[in-house]
Amino acid sequence: MTATTPTFAVVGHPNKGKSSIVSTLAQDDSVRIAPEPGTTRACRRYPMKLDGRVQYALVDTPGFQRARRALAWMRERETRADLHRTVVESFVAAHRGTGRFEDECELLTPVLEGAGILYVVDGSVPYGPEYEPEMEILRWTGEPSMALINPIGEADHVESWRAALSQYFKIVRIFDALTAPFEKRLELLQAFGALREEWRAPLEQAVRALSQERAQVRERVARAIAELLADELTLSVSKRLPEGVDARQPEAALEREYQEALRERERKARAQVEEAYGHHEIERSEESFSLLDQDLFSVEHWVLWGLRRRQLVATGAAGGALVGGAVDAAVGGASIFLGTLFGAAAGGAAALWSSFRLEKARIQGLPLGGRELRCGPTRNRNFPWVVLGRALHHNARLAGRTHADRGALALEPGTGPGWADRIDRERRAALERCFARLRDGDTDPALVQDLAELLAPIVAQADVAPGIG
Amino acid sequence: MSAQGLGRLVDLALQLEADAQRPAAELRRRDRALGRELAGAGLRGDAWVEVWLERVRPPAPDGAGARSARAVRGLSALLAAFGATLGSGAAAALFHYDGTHPVNVVRVIAFFVGLQLLLLAGTALLLLGGRWRRFVPGLELAQDVLSLASPGRWLRALQRLLPAAQRDAFARAGALALRHRRLYAEVERWTWLCASQLFGVSFHLAALGTALGLVVFTDLAFGWSTTLTLDPRTLEHLTHALATPWARLWPDAVPSSELIAATQYFRGGPHIVRDPMSSAPWWRFCAACMVVYGLVPRAALLGFGRYRLRRAVRRTFVHQPAVLALRDRLEHAVVETTADAAEAPPAPRDTRARPAASAPAPGQRCAALAWSGFPFDVDASCRLVGLVARSQRRAGEGALSEDAAAIEALRREPSDEIVAVLVKAWEPPLLELMDFLRELRATLGDGRVVALVPLAQAPDGAPVVPRAAALGPWRTAVEQSADAWLVLHAPEREQ
Numbered sequence: 001m002t003a004t005t006p007t008f009a010v011v012g013h014p015n016k017g018k019s020s021i022v023s024t025l026a027q028d029d030s031v032r033i034a035p036e037p038g039t040t041r042a043c044r045r046y047p048m049k050l051d052g053r054v055q056y057a058l059v060d061t062p063g064f065q066r067a068r069r070a071l072a073w074m075r076e077r078e079t080r081a082d083l084h085r086t087v088v089e090s091f092v093a094a095h096r097g098t099g100r101f102e103d104e105c106e107l108l109t110p111v112l113e114g115a116g117i118l119y120v121v122d123g124s125v126p127y128g129p130e131y132e133p134e135m136e137i138l139r140w141t142g143e144p145s146m147a148l149i150n151p152i153g154e155a156d157h158v159e160s161w162r163a164a165l166s167q168y169f170k171i172v173r174i175f176d177a178l179t180a181p182f183e184k185r186l187e188l189l190q191a192f193g194a195l196r197e198e199w200r201a202p203l204e205q206a207v208r209a210l211s212q213e214r215a216q217v218r219e220r221v222a223r224a225i226a227e228l229l230a231d232e233l234t235l236s237v238s239k240r241l242p243e244g245v246d247a248r249q250p251e252a253a254l255e256r257e258y259q260e261a262l263r264e265r266e267r268k269a270r271a272q273v274e275e276a277y278g279h280h281e282i283e284r285s286e287e288s289f290s291l292l293d294q295d296l297f298s299v300e301h302w303v304l305w306g307l308r309r310r311q312l313v314a315t316g317a318a319g320g321a322l323v324g325g326a327v328d329a330a331v332g333g334a335s336i337f338l339g340t341l342f343g344a345a346a347g348g349a350a351a352l353w354s355s356f357r358l359e360k361a362r363i364q365g366l367p368l369g370g371r372e373l374r375c376g377p378t379r380n381r382n383f384p385w386v387v388l389g390r391a392l393h394h395n396a397r398l399a400g401r402t403h404a405d406r407g408a409l410a411l412e413p414g415t416g417p418g419w420a421d422r423i424d425r426e427r428r429a430a431l432e433r434c435f436a437r438l439r440d441g442d443t444d445p446a447l448v449q450d451l452a453e454l455l456a457p458i459v460a461q462a463d464v465a466p467g468i469g
Numbered sequence: 470m471s472a473q474g475l476g477r478l479v480d481l482a483l484q485l486e487a488d489a490q491r492p493a494a495e496l497r498r499r500d501r502a503l504g505r506e507l508a509g510a511g512l513r514g515d516a517w518v519e520v521w522l523e524r525v526r527p528p529a530p531d532g533a534g535a536r537s538a539r540a541v542r543g544l545s546a547l548l549a550a551f552g553a554t555l556g557s558g559a560a561a562a563l564f565h566y567d568g569t570h571p572v573n574v575v576r577v578i579a580f581f582v583g584l585q586l587l588l589l590a591g592t593a594l595l596l597l598g599g600r601w602r603r604f605v606p607g608l609e610l611a612q613d614v615l616s617l618a619s620p621g622r623w624l625r626a627l628q629r630l631l632p633a634a635q636r637d638a639f640a641r642a643g644a645l646a647l648r649h650r651r652l653y654a655e656v657e658r659w660t661w662l663c664a665s666q667l668f669g670v671s672f673h674l675a676a677l678g679t680a681l682g683l684v685v686f687t688d689l690a691f692g693w694s695t696t697l698t699l700d701p702r703t704l705e706h707l708t709h710a711l712a713t714p715w716a717r718l719w720p721d722a723v724p725s726s727e728l729i730a731a732t733q734y735f736r737g738g739p740h741i742v743r744d745p746m747s748s749a750p751w752w753r754f755c756a757a758c759m760v761v762y763g764l765v766p767r768a769a770l771l772g773f774g775r776y777r778l779r780r781a782v783r784r785t786f787v788h789q790p791a792v793l794a795l796r797d798r799l800e801h802a803v804v805e806t807t808a809d810a811a812e813a814p815p816a817p818r819d820t821r822a823r824p825a826a827s828a829p830a831p832g833q834r835c836a837a838l839a840w841s842g843f844p845f846d847v848d849a850s851c852r853l854v855g856l857v858a859r860s861q862r863r864a865g866e867g868a869l870s871e872d873a874a875a876i877e878a879l880r881r882e883p884s885d886e887i888v889a890v891l892v893k894a895w896e897p898p899l900l901e902l903m904d905f906l907r908e909l910r911a912t913l914g915d916g917r918v919v920a921l922v923p924l925a926q927a928p929d930g931a932p933v934v935p936r937a938a939a940l941g942p943w944r945t946a947v948e949q950s951a952d953a954w955l956v957l958h959a960p961e962r963e964q
Contacts, residue, residue: 015897015942028807032815042813049805051501065900072869103900125895126926128842129866155928213804216797227790234651275493278807442598443654445781446788 006056006199008192009043009110011138012120013131014063017150020177020404021120022046022060025185027278029403031060043106048206055206056192056199059115061107067133070104074140084140088112108141116195117145119169124153127160135168144195146171148188152178171195177404182214182463185402214463219452220276222459225391226452228269229384232262233438236376243371250373258375266387270394277398282409377439384435389419392458399462423458430454471775472545474782476538477522478656479642482649483533484526485791497803499525504799515786521799536638540628543635547627548620548664552671559672560679564689564755571692571734571748575704577755581676582711582762589766591615592665619661620668652789659778666774669767677759684752691751692734701729708754715757722753826918826954831855835889835920836882838875840902841865843891845924845932853932854922854960856889864905872905876912887918889958894923894935898946910952920958921947934959 010018019040023031026046040062047057064070074087092108095101111117117138121131138145147169149161158174165172175188186207193200237258239250274282397409420428434451437444488496503524507517528535563580564572594608595615602609616622628639646653683689693704705726709716712723732748786792829835837847837858842865851858860882864875879888888909892902898921909919923943925935940959947957 013896014899026806026808030808030812032812034815041815044808044810044812046806046808049803051505051802052498063897066904068865068901069869069904122895126844126893128844128893128896130841130896155926209802209804210806212801216801220794220797223790223793230651440598441602443651443658445652445655445785448790449788449793452790452793 004198004202005054006192006196006202007059007110007113007115008056008118008195009059009061009107009115010118010120011061011107011111011134012063013122013134014065016063016120016122017152017177017404018063018120019060020152020402021118021148021150021175022058023404024177024180024402025189026058027403029279029281029406031403033404033406041103041106043110048210050206050209055202055209056189059110061110062103064107064134064137065103066101067104067137068130070101071133071137073101074137085112085142088137088140104137108137111138111141111143115143116192116199117141117143118192119145119147119165120150121147121161121165122153123149123151123158123161123174124155126157127164131164135165139168145169146173146192146195148172149174150177178402179400179405180402181400186210215460217276218460218463219456221273221395222455223448223452224269224272224276225388225395225455225459226448228265228391229387229435229451230438230448231265232378232387233384233435234377234441235261235265236374237261238372238374241371241373254373254375266390269391273391273395273398277401278403279398279401281406377441379439381432381435384431384438385420388431388455392419392462395459396462422461427454427458471779471782472538472541474779475541475642475656475660476534476536477519477528478534478653478782478785479537479638479645480526480528480532480534481518481522481786481792482645482653484522485789485795486645488795489791494805497798500795500798501801501803507799515783517799518786518792518795521795531634533638533641536634537642540631540635540639540642543631544624544627544639545664545667547630548624548668549671551623551627552620552668553675556672556675556677557679560676561683564680564683566683566687566689570736571690571732572751572755574691574693574732574751574755575695578707578711578758581755581759585762585766588669589770591618592662592770595619596662616661620665622661623668624661624664652785655781656778656785659774659781663771663774663778666767666771670764670771673759673764673767677756677764680752680756680759684756689749689752691748691755692732693729694734694736701726701733705729711758711762712754714761719753719757721750722757724751724754826956828956829856829887829889829918829920829958832857833887834859834885835887836860836879837862837889837891838879839863840890840892840905841896843893843924844926845891847891850891850922850924850932851889853924853934854889854958856887856920856922856958858889859883859886865902872908876905876909879909880912884917887920888913889920889922891922891924892943894925894939894943897942903946903950906950906952906955910954915954917954919952919955921955922958934961 010022012018019031019033022044023029023033026048028046031044032040040060042062044060045057046060047054049055070091074084074091077087077090078084079087088108089112091101092105092112096105119135119138121127145168147165149158149165149172151158151174162172171191171194173188173191175184180188189203189210190207193203235258237254239254241250274280394409401409423431431451431454434447434454437447500521503521507520510517510520512520526532526534559580563577566572595612597605597608597612602612624639625643628636631639646657705724708724708729716723728748728750732751833856835851835856835858837851837856837860839847839861840863843850843863847861848858860878862875862878864872882888890902890906892898906919906921913919921943923935923940924932925939927933940957943959944957947955
């Protein structure tokens with residue numbers, strides 16, 4: 001790290017969301033966030049590195065615990081305004097390691113080393129004068145500063161805070177660490193550049209890099225979903241049947257094995273997507289997460305996530321029309337497009353008929369004799385859409401989730417059915433063609449890449465319009 | 470078969486499998502460093518994957534890829550030798566002439582034309598993809614049966630003849646293909662096809678060589694005979710149709726009607742071979758049939774198979790998802806934003822049980838102290854929690870000397886009154902408050918109850934008893950203090 005590396009110390013009263021802000025901006029869910037004051041006991045540095053080079057660093061600090069007493073100590077030694085900073089330095093030097101003012105020494109150290117000050121308050125609780133000693137001490141350090149109003153609760157006291165903070169800080173911004181969308185986070189980082197002119201360029205470069213990285217994350221997610229779809233559409237399990245054995249019992253066991261394998265694959269994809277977004281410690285609550293974690297095979301679930309009947313018929317008809325059209329072309333149009341017509345009708349009807357039929361195990365003869373029980377790959381047209389709907393919803397929840405949010409992933413009302421309406425018809429048809437190729441056993445290694453490229457803009461919609469899915 | 474390409478594909482697959490087990494951050498750092506080195510090299514297509522692979526898994530003579538490549542070469546040689554032996558044997562049998570029965574051209578046509586066309590049809594059926602399987606009933610079963618007869622499938626049996634190291638390498642490559650069936654199915658498919666066509670080419674080359682050898686080094690007599698009542702004109706039509714591809718280039722290899730009429734024989738007849746020398750022109754027709762209907766299609770299929778295999782290897786090298794992820798790691802800067810060190814563990818808590826004073830009874834008189842900007846009316850606040858304030862003071866704001874004065878004043882209050890410290894429930898219990906409470910206790914001495922009363926603010930601005938969740942930090946602070954007469958006073962909130 002160079003001397004000009006922009007560094008920002010996130011300081012303030014205990015329990016006012018300092019760690020939440022750091023967690024959100026650093027995209028780090030390992031930051032401890034707890035209601036007890038004093039959870040953060042020592043400074044912790046979060047350097048933003050681009051290919052190993054530090055662009056800027058955030059420093060999470062303990063909160064002020066004895067600001068009034070500290071200020072009183074400083075005032076006793078105050079001589080002139082130009083010596084305020086020296087007095088603060090003397091304070092830290094006098095108390096470091098003594099056990100008194102431990103938190104104040106710890107939080108003031110990065111500031112005295114040249115870090116910009118990000119003073120955090122909770123805009124959902126009333127302003128109180130007990131904050132003034134903290135702000136006064138920070139002012140005495142002479143470092144550039146910005147106040148962040150982080151509304152943790154529902155009540156709104158932002159205006160009174162803004163009025164008070166404006167007297168101590170040139171820049172006062174509102175930033176909800178729990179819900180801030182990605183673009184807002186970048187905006188805030190860019191605003192840090194206003195604190196010192198020489199910090200502007202590295203911060204802008206960092207913002208560009210973060211923005212590009214986000215685009216890469218979307219592509220990684222699209223690839224993970226494409227791989228999931230490809231694997232699930234081609235998955236099959238089989239078991240050789242001994243002669244004379246009643247197939248009913250192994251049939252049920254094989255169907256369970258098949259469904260469990262599909263679920264397991266989905267769980268793996270979910271972990272990959274969470275990894276892509278840097279979420280490593282997402283709490284999984286069975287109650288709230290059950291719609292994503294369980295019931296992949298419940299009919300209700302298929303109604304929720306699959307295509308609507310109209311869309312199913314349309315995609316089935318499009319596939320049928322393609323085959324019928326080939327017949328028409330083969331006879332040079334002599335069939336007066338009856339092939340296309342019948343193909344579309346048959347495709348649509350088949351898609352509708354199979355829309356809620358799950359895969360059953362079936363017995364087939366082996367070339368060298370004997371019988372084999374096989375389950376999958378599924379030919380159900382709705383199945384990939386159910387998987388895709390769930391995956392996109394999971395992505396949307398993660399894209400909008402900050403790293404300070406420690407709640408369980410939950411469904412929001414109003415999402416689910418109809419999600420596919422937001423995908424334009426051409427793209428839906430192209431996706432269906434990819435699904436058909438996978439169902440038909442097409443083993444072209446580029447197929448997953450094609451599918452991922454089709455999915456990338458849909459995945460990106462989660463950032464543009466949070467809540468898709 | 471492109472053995473080296475297949476060997477490197479095995480290396481790539483093993484490397485990608487190993488990488489899948491390593492932490493993503495470590496892979497990003499490793500590959501980005503390589504990516505920055507390779508950025509200026511102007512690599513195109515799949516070259517960058519090969520260069521990357523060379524760096525992370527340099528080709529080694531005893532590596533899995535090299536051993537697999539040697540196994541593939543060994544198997545190809547075995548398959549070619551097997552094909553050549555069978556081809557030579559088949560030609561020796563079909564062109565056998567011991568002076569009694571001439572070489573029956575009908576048999577040669579049946580074997581080197583009819584059977585070959587059937588086998589080519591079988592190969593074409595095997596090449597049909599999944600979409601066809603859905604529309605053509607029975608195709609899947611036919612393909613399964615045909616694939617069992619495909620010489621490419623004999624590789625598994627032939628591998629037993631390989632040295633142990635190559636056998637293991639081949640088995641590992643097979644297991645790898647099975648684990649990632651969708652990724653390597655194309656490569657596997659064209660590998661089998663190439664192996665089958667290599668067998669076919671060897672078979673036909675050896676058959677042709679043997680036949681020509683017999684023509685050159687022995688005297689053969691040709692004729693044609695069949696139980697079927699075949700008119701010589703029918704055979705003439707058939708042979709002329711078969712000779713169409715070379716009729717202009719090599720007219721001598723088209724049997725004349727005289728030749729056909731003169732060389733028909735019956736095994737029971739007295740003169741099976743009337744004039745052996747006059748039947749000799751048949752060899753040209755037989756050789757041309759072997760080349761055009763046996764060797765050329767197999768050689769063409771081998772060429773096509775090798776092209777498709779190379780293409781499949783290249784596409785698998787470049788387009789499989791793990792390689793796309795690798796490209797992402799090579800091309801894009803590593804962005805790290807998380808902490809550079811683990812967080813310090815939380816402060817240990819004193820979990821020892823301590824005697825606790827009983828909570829104040831309703832109507833208990835108290836000396837009230839509003840702490841640090843407590844914003845509500847003190848009397849009303851005390852009434853809210855069932856206390857009666859007999860005196861009011863403020864502390865925790867202004868000068869420190871005011872705190873000391875408040876403590877001194879509280880000391881002088883009647884000892885039967887408890888001290889109620891009113892605090893804002895939405896603020897955390899800071900060490901400054903705990904310092905004050907410690908000093909207060911030191912002044913009051915043991916026995917006098919100090920009640921900590923946190924109050925919240927209702928939407929209309931009035932004080933309310935806080936919700937239980939908001940009391941957690943206050944309860945912890947009281948529990949962690951060493952003061953047995955410090956209590957948290959927060960009557961249950963009415964819902």
